[in-house]
Amino acid sequence: ENLCCSYPCQNGGVCLTKGFNDYECDCTNTDFYGKHCEVPSFSKRIKLWLKPSPSTLHNLLVGNKWFWNIVNSIPFMRKFIMKRVYTIRADIIDSPPTYDNEHSYITLDANYNLSFFTRTLPPVPIECPTPMGVAGKTKLPDIDELVQKLFVREKFKPELRGTSALFSFFAQHFTHQFFKTDIKRGPQYQWGGHGVDMTHVYGKDKHDEHLLRSFKDGKLKFQTINNEDWPPLNKDVGVEMKYIMPVKEDSNFALGHSFFGNLPGLFMYATIWMREHNRVCDVMKKEHPDWDDERLFQTGKLILLGATIRIVVEEYIQQLSNYNFKLLFDPTLLFGEPFQYQNRVALEFNHLYHWHPLMPDDFNIGGTNYTIKDFLVNPRIVIKHGMATFVDSLSKQNAGSITVKNHGKYTLNVVKELMKHGRTLRLQSFNNYRKRFNLPPHKSFQELTGNKKLAKVLENFYGDIDAVEFYVGLITEKRRPKAVFGEAIVEMGAPYSLKGLMANPICSPKYWKPSTFGGEIGWEIVNTATLQKLFCQNLKEDCPIVSFKVPDFVEEQEKPLDGCDGDCQQHGGEL
Numbered sequence: 001e002n003l004c005c006s007y008p009c010q011n012g013g014v015c016l017t018k019g020f021n022d023y024e025c026d027c028t029n030t031d032f033y034g035k036h037c038e039v040p041s042f043s044k045r046i047k048l049w050l051k052p053s054p055s056t057l058h059n060l061l062v063g064n065k066w067f068w069n070i071v072n073s074i075p076f077m078r079k080f081i082m083k084r085v086y087t088i089r090a091d092i093i094d095s096p097p098t099y100d101n102e103h104s105y106i107t108l109d110a111n112y113n114l115s116f117f118t119r120t121l122p123p124v125p126i127e128c129p130t131p132m133g134v135a136g137k138t139k140l141p142d143i144d145e146l147v148q149k150l151f152v153r154e155k156f157k158p159e160l161r162g163t164s165a166l167f168s169f170f171a172q173h174f175t176h177q178f179f180k181t182d183i184k185r186g187p188q189y190q191w192g193g194h195g196v197d198m199t200h201v202y203g204k205d206k207h208d209e210h211l212l213r214s215f216k217d218g219k220l221k222f223q224t225i226n227n228e229d230w231p232p233l234n235k236d237v238g239v240e241m242k243y244i245m246p247v248k249e250d251s252n253f254a255l256g257h258s259f260f261g262n263l264p265g266l267f268m269y270a271t272i273w274m275r276e277h278n279r280v281c282d283v284m285k286k287e288h289p290d291w292d293d294e295r296l297f298q299t300g301k302l303i304l305l306g307a308t309i310r311i312v313v314e315e316y317i318q319q320l321s322n323y324n325f326k327l328l329f330d331p332t333l334l335f336g337e338p339f340q341y342q343n344r345v346a347l348e349f350n351h352l353y354h355w356h357p358l359m360p361d362d363f364n365i366g367g368t369n370y371t372i373k374d375f376l377v378n379p380r381i382v383i384k385h386g387m388a389t390f391v392d393s394l395s396k397q398n399a400g401s402i403t404v405k406n407h408g409k410y411t412l413n414v415v416k417e418l419m420k421h422g423r424t425l426r427l428q429s430f431n432n433y434r435k436r437f438n439l440p441p442h443k444s445f446q447e448l449t450g451n452k453k454l455a456k457v458l459e460n461f462y463g464d465i466d467a468v469e470f471y472v473g474l475i476t477e478k479r480r481p482k483a484v485f486g487e488a489i490v491e492m493g494a495p496y497s498l499k500g501l502m503a504n505p506i507c508s509p510k511y512w513k514p515s516t517f518g519g520e521i522g523w524e525i526v527n528t529a530t531l532q533k534l535f536c537q538n539l540k541e542d543c544p545i546v547s548f549k550v551p552d553f554v555e556e557q558e559k560p561l562d563g564c565d566g567d568c569q570q571h572g573g574e575l
Ligand SMILES: COc1ccc2c(c1)c(CC(=O)NCCNS(=O)(=O)c1cccc3c(N(C)C)cccc13)c(C)n2C(=O)c1ccc(Cl)cc1
Pocket: 057, 058, 061, 081, 084, 085, 086, 088, 089, 317, 320, 321, 322, 325, 352, 353, 483, 484, 489, 490, 491, 492, 493, 494, 495, 497, 498
């Protein structure tokens, strides 16, 4: 039998079977040695001893406001730290990509097959005794039962950092440009580029891009309604738009991504980025009256890409991290470092980023309450209330907390599909992923959940802590104080996120200069982009509230409920 099924090799050692009843661990380049690569080299021992634990670092970063205010105001300190953030995070990601979904060992296919999501850990070999290798039961728990017990939202739980619904839709809109599962072909396939490529604004390929462009002054097609610019109707454009329910012709708009007509929040972002592109084209045309449509368009796209990454690092991740340390987007910090400007989207990153609990059950827009049912496939709500009211309302509404029992009923099918995909593609256990990202494996269900009742429920489902599945572990893991989600989502997702952002071509030395963005003015737009400006420079009326955090949100203390021991705040004991 395959002795590698028990994952005997530690610290990144590669297991190789030797005949039918022996194996060996390849510890090359791991800084460890011994039969199971468990003995650190001297220098590694020093590094490990010096490295603060993720929780220590987290508490340092979310506390000490006075200290970080000083650091934030000293440019070289802020840059020094941000450089370490980039390099520490990027080093964890294998580049070039190593594994794919069809081999439990390294292949050349994994590198050249662009239509696959890559894999950070290879699939569990088919011949292993249990789905997780050797740990746990031979059959994984029933998905409907798992979802019913662990994910179904009974009562909406607001995100306790004050994250707003405007944030939720930004997350969904932004991530759809690089998480493009080609369901028809299978969960391991994806149909797009591997990174922040703005296809969610400009269309999935050159064909759709040409349908969306006006070919005048570099601009995208648009129509004017109620004295505001909106995307054109699809009857005049003809891109492929997919709806989850039948849609009236006057509600079928041509957008950069086929899914974005389903939710008004996505339609809102599609609209504002279209307006921003056309605004930037006007600015560029004034500065370069000699430029043709193509040059205006291409430069506009590059400027919007730069603005996107800046907003994502300095506002979106800032809100996610809740750090007092001010995150900085500055590609020059990586110049001279060993860094590869290439990215491959991982299946595990896609799973990590399933934050459907962020979605509220209903939306209050300008005083009118809409259930999700009213909201779905109804983009004209944004036109009816106007962009300013719509963005103001979403900024003032709480997002849901990414925790157990907080998936809204319209998202349960998505999470069931995700769990099925995780099993079809034989994801390794949550604990194996913790080790892969330099986190200690949890030794008990209690340690994983920080909640007695939840630990018991999980124990009944899985039997062995080393058999808990990837997504289940992410969602049931206890929260750290003042954190949006558990330690594992941060320590695993942050590397993919920063690598995906900083490996973008525009961050490379040959691109990162004013001329790429049309000169000083375009360069200025990229270097001073904010969410607030994105909206307010594209609205005729006064600037509304535009925020990823609900204004004056009081961070309530999580109430300890029954069924958990002392440290209830980690899960609010909601089970
Ligand atoms: C907490 O909540 C969050 C939540 C999301 C977060 C982050 C933090 C972070 C920052 C980070 O990675 N936080 C870990 C330790 N910090 S660190 O940067 O590695 C670091 C390491 C070593 C020394 C440091 C240091 N020294 C020198 C004192 C100061 C500051 C940071 C230091 C990134 C990127 N996120 C994502 O984009 C993200 C996007 C999608 C997913 Cl699904 C998951 C995450």
